[in-house]
Amino acid sequence: MSIYKIARQQLTLIMRSKWLGSFGMLFALLAVFVTYFGNSGQSGYTGFSRMTASLLNLNLLLIPLIALLIGSLFIAGEKEDRGLMLLLTYPVSVKSVLVGKYIGLFLSLWSVITFGYGAAAIVMFIGNADTSISVMFLFYFLSLLLAVFFLALSMMIGLWSRTRFQALGMSLIVWAISVLFYEFIVMGLSIFVTKEWILTLLSISIFLNPVELIRVWAILSLDGASVFGPNLYDLTVWANGWLGQCLFVIASLLWVTVPFYFSHLFVKRRIGNE
């Protein structure tokens, strides 16, 4: 019951701020733009094309950013304003506060993403474009999953930082690393690693970054082997097999539970002391 109330309160707080609305508009506009101008559905091919790649990149760039900013700024702000402290003095467990806030955050982000995809679908209908609906839903599902990961991370960052600005800085650093620098780092490492270890390195790198997890999962679900080419054939074989799919699911669970664990730790250790 208390989880529900906290979630609703969180949702209402976010709705009242202008943040979500402007992000929502931006996301919907870009999604419509990319799907409308970039649909390759008419070509008779629905696999991984450069257009699906740009739609995927839009998600990979924007959703982590929105999730990190909204989540961490709100929670750090509440901490700064002592609202969170007040909440914790009530007879509710830390867990239900965390879960409630998380659900509230997720619902608000869910509505933004859902609106974006819905608007894109309607524009495609009006524009007479025919796009594969299954591909659209795959992307929708993976976008939500990406939001799930990064909201958990954002909550952790929000609870870790002392001020809003610290949360903002930290969020931007995490975003830049996970979306941009991570790939360059792995590419750099692959130059120094001997040939036998490159596949291992790349395989491990998938699971250490939620953005990579979603990116690789999306590509494999679309048509896999041909995108990564003959050199990475072994990787695509195991990743598409049941072992790979299991690892993807386990990694997804870990990317939610581990940040939750740390959030819990931060609340218990730090908030009491501040």
Place this chain on the structure above:
Amino acid sequence: MGKVINDGLLLFYGCIFFLFIPWNTDAAAAEVTVESDMNLQEMIDHAEPGDTLNIQEGLYRGSITISKPITLVAQNGAIIDGRGNGNVITIASDGVVIKGFTIQNSGKDKDNSGILLKEVKDVVIDSNHISNVLFGIYSEKSSNNIIKNNDIESFDTHFSKRGNGIHLYYGHGNFIGNNRIKNVQDGIYFDSNSKSNIQNNTVEDSRYGFHFMFSEDISAEENDIQKNVTGFMIMDSKNLQFNRNQITDQFHFRGFGILIYDSSNIVIEENEIRQNSSGLYFENAEQTHIRQNLIAANQVGIEFKGDNIDNVLTENNFIGNVVQSKIADKDILLNGQQKGNYWDDYSSYDLTGDGIGEIPYKAGSIYDQILKSHPYWQFYFESPAIKIWSKAESMFPSIGTANVYDEKPLTLPVHFEKEKKNQKEKSKLSLLIYGLILTSSSVFILLKGKRME
């Protein structure tokens, strides 16, 4: 006027008379039933031309030779076993019909086969299941035969120790349709063959799907070629026509969708060439006409080597190929006179409204160069980081040497008239429904969230 009518009547009576001519073979035609304890070869030797032999269920050991125009029809479960020696069935007469058998265990020498056609014509080979043979069907200097609805499989070893599914050595006018061929060397091999038609066959898990050598005037439609080393291997041939074939998953290290070498006048239209190591490969090809094909998700979309003259590529969709076109050692113009092709990595605009971009498309991006030195970085194909990198690099004119170009690139993909209209309408309507459900549920949550407290 009257004379015309008379002539017409005469023709009419002529036809009637023609129908009632007591043809020799027809008069003598008999239906003979063969049981599994009889000697099949003896029964064939005793049959009269035109007879039909109904072969009952059972295993018939030993090779057979047919040297008169008879029909052999298997009841279900009739097996002819060559005992691993020579050809299983040798056809040495015109007009033989072989229908519904399981044919197995040929020898392993030279050109041993399930069915050998030896300089014959008008033979029909229908609905047989041929397995564990070197060659499936070997047609030697035979013409006007029909080979349809057969299942063909060779030995379970490496393809270098197998024969071809259907091998046509000289001869002309053969029809090959609806056969399912797998685990052979080459699915269908045309050696100096001409005027043949191939429809609706599938070839899987073999070396080449179709292999053309010194052949001409052959058309292939709606065949499904997948998981071989190379889809169509075309060498020293001319006047070939390919329509609506699917050539997918030729993933071998040196695998090609369609390879054209030293050939001329090849028409390739409305085919789907997907997920091959190289989609199209041209070496010394002349007067090929490549139109309205989907060339997608290949490692390399199109590749050129040597002198390629008078080739026309027009209205093809090149989508999501990791390398769209390899840079060649000579200048290559990729477009036809009126229209070029759609390239999904082309980014310019159509200002004049004719569907053609104003800046030529040039093959070879910075990413192609990176891939050459670091093939494993294909893991980051079109990823955010690579995208930003290549955007940044493309601002410097460091690699402006691309000589493979399309002067009339299309800005929108070509729409092929393939799918049924009904289905499309349906999917479009569901797009609207999904869109409405998604937006309204999101708005519902937004409003509910706002209204609280």
